[in-house]
Amino acid sequence: MAITVSLVALFGLVLFFLLRSKTLGYGSAFVAAMFGFFLASTGAAPVITRVMTSLADALPKL
Numbered sequence: 001m002a003i004t005v006s007l008v009a010l011f012g013l014v015l016f017f018l019l020r021s022k023t024l025g026y027g028s029a030f031v032a033a034m035f036g037f038f039l040a041s042t043g044a045a046p047v048i049t050r051v052m053t054s055l056a057d058a059l060p061k062l
Contacts, residue, residue, distance in 0.1 A: 008042055011035035 011034045018028040039045065 008035065008038045011038060 011031055015028070015031050015035050018031060039048070
């Protein structure tokens with residue numbers, strides 16, 4: 001658990017700086033994928049899923 005949280009923090013920080021500097025490429029895509037993968041392994045995953053489901057339900061159905 002401690003390793004997963006630290007990897008989430010590391011990849012999140014790297015992703016933040018890549019997005020801020022507008023650096024696009026394969027490296028930033030890898031960092032974004034790894035951030036998502038490790039974030040899904042933390043305790044924040046169910047909360048994020050509920051928030052996204054609530055947002056999707058709040059949008060009008062087309």
